[in-house]
Amino acid sequence: MFLRIRKEGTVLLQDFLHLKAPGHWINDPNGFIYYKGQYHLFYQHFPYLPRWGTMHWGHAVSDDLVHWEHRGIALYPSKAYDRNGVFSGSAVEVEGALYLYYTAIRYDEENPDNIHRALNNRFRASQALVISPDGVTFDNLDAKRQVLPVPAAPEAGDPQNTRDPKVWRAADGSFRMVLGSTREGVGQLLFYRSEDGLTWTAAGRFGDPVLGTTLECPDLFCLDGRWVLLGSPMGITADGLHYPDQSTWTAADFDEAGCRFALQGTPAMVDWGLDLYAPQTTLDEDGRRVLIGWMRMPCPVEDPPDGRGPWRGMMSLPRLVEWRDGQLCFPVHPHVTACFTQPAEGLAPLAHHRPVRLQGTLRSGQAWNIGGYRLKLEDGRLCTDRSAVFAHQPDSRLTACTPALGRDACALDIFVEDHLIEIFLDGGRFVLSHVVFDLDGTLEGDFDAVTTTRT
Ligand code: FRU
Numbered sequence: 178m179f180l181r182i183r184k185e186g187t188v189l190l191q192d193f194l195h196l197k198a199p200g201h202w203i204n205d206p207n208g209f210i211y212y213k214g215q216y217h218l219f220y221q222h223f224p225y226l227p228r229w230g231t232m233h234w235g236h237a238v239s240d241d242l243v244h245w246e247h248r249g250i251a252l253y254p255s256k257a258y259d260r261n262g263v264f265s266g267s268a269v270e271v272e273g274a275l276y277l278y279y280t281a282i283r284y285d286e287e288n289p290d291n292i293h294r295a296l297n298n299r300f301r302a303s304q305a306l307v308i309s310p311d312g313v314t315f316d317n318l319d320a321k322r323q324v325l326p327v328p329a330a331p332e333a334g335d336p337q338n339t340r341d342p343k344v345w346r347a348a349d350g351s352f353r354m355v356l357g358s359t360r361e362g363v364g365q366l367l368f369y370r371s372e373d374g375l376t377w378t379a380a381g382r383f384g385d386p387v388l389g390t391t392l393e394c395p396d397l398f399c400l401d402g403r404w405v406l407l408g409s410p411m412g413i414t415a416d417g418l419h420y421p422d423q424s425t426w427t428a429a430d431f432d433e434a435g436c437r438f439a440l441q442g443t444p445a446m447v448d449w450g451l452d453l454y455a456p457q458t459t460l461d462e463d464g465r466r467v468l469i470g471w472m473r474m475p476c477p478v479e480d481p482p483d484g485r486g487p488w489r490g491m492m493s494l495p496r497l498v499e500w501r502d503g504q505l506c507f508p509v510h511p512h513v514t515a516c517f518t519q520p521a522e523g524l525a526p527l528a529h530h531r532p533v534r535l536q537g538t539l540r541s542g543q544a545w546n547i548g549g550y551r552l553k554l555e556d557g558r559l560c561t562d563r564s565a566v567f568a569h570q571p572d573s574r575l576t577a578c579t580p581a582l583g584r585d586a587c588a589l590d591i592f593v594e595d596h597l598i599e600i601f602l603d604g605g606r607f608v609l610s611h612v613v614f615d616l617d618g619t620l621e622g623d624f625d626a627v628t629t630t631r632t
Pocket residue numbers: 204205221232264265266280340341393394454455
């Protein structure tokens with residue numbers, strides 16, 4: 178859903194429910210924070226074509242996590258050390274200012290025919306900071322600084338693949354940073370400490386093959402007394418198809434003062450559809466942990482009705498992060514459910530491109546059809562098939578299943594938009610989300626409730 182509004186003479190682009198690329202390309206959520214009474218969501222953005230290229234940070238704000246107003250580009254690749262990309266990172270509030278930490282990319286050799294590509298695909302990564310006084314002005318050229326230069330010694334990190342700073346305030350007010358990295362082909366976490374957020378010292382390192390070859394976009398937080406590592410390990414391929422990388426969560430032991438880290442147990446999927454990548458969390462206005470992830474799209478949406486031009490990449494719905502019986506669950510944020518107030522039975526909502534919420538119990542032997550997207554319970558697992566609605570991408574993942582549920586019925590809460598279906602099973606115990614294209618108007622299933630939104 179979209180809206181265009183006029184404010185002080187400028188036309189602003191707004192999104193409803195899902196934040197979408199404002200045109201061209203977006204990937205990871207960055208700098209997600211509730212700051213001065215508003216949610217700020219930055220994101221990886223290539224503003225020239227609907228494909229990945231030299232990264233900028235786009236910016237959007239929201240009062241409620243469901244109405245998003247695009248604010249244009251916050252960070253440009255404007256310094257010698259970041260001229261080839263302002264990669265992913267995070268935000269913290271420091272005495273009223275917004276500190277944005279990101280990875281700065283400099284190619285060893287630029288391609289003279291295409292500035293947006295490296296010649297030999299070699300680059301150097303350092304960690305940098307922009308201080309915004311207000312969350313409105315950002316890229317004053319003097320506001321940027323490198324806080325961790327390219328690692329010089331191998332034990333300090335890989336000079337190319339060390340990235341995605343997640344920064345937070347520790348219990349005593351000092352700062353911690355975790356970076357994803359690699360060493361001898363094994364994914365690593367690098368920890369740093371700081372008193373002021375400006376000067377950082379190395380504080381620890383942890384490596385394990387479950388972190389893949391490089392761990393991208395680590396997020397580490399304490400939830401009800403227990404630490405959780407979220408991350409996107411590269412190179413752990415389930416099936417050798419497109420989009421091999423996925424996002425996982427793992428319980429962890431972490432001593433915040435000393436930065437000593439260990440994993441507890443094995444990683445599990447954040448989302449079983451495997452389209453969701455690089456999720457980032459923050460605290461919402463009520464102190465609840467909330468997660469948003471990037472939904473990868475294999476090709477652009479051409480000719481969208483709001484005139485934003487071809488766009489590719491969108492964000493998931495906001496999800497809460499909660500422990501239940503030792504398992505991390507991701508229920509949809511209550512601000513989303515509060516929007517679905519209108520009964521939609523008989524309205525053919527899919528045919529009218531309305532957002533729709535479907536609630537019901539799926540039983541073995543039943544098959545549901547959402548505009549050509551199919552669901553059933555098979556061997557006690559929820560299994561989905563998008564082969565009819567995936568823009569002719571036959572070598573991509575078309576089917577997905579949850580692990581065995583040990584039951585022959587499951588309660589589903591499903592949110593459908595033109596390009597995204599998000600299925601919450603048992604209130605978020607498992608979530609399975611899929612990018613889709615060209616849904617038809619059909620809706621077949623034993624639903625208890627079908628609702629839509631006012632707008
Ligand atoms: C994850 C990622 C990050 C990197 C960014 C570049 O999707 O590869 O590791 O910072 O995207 O766009």
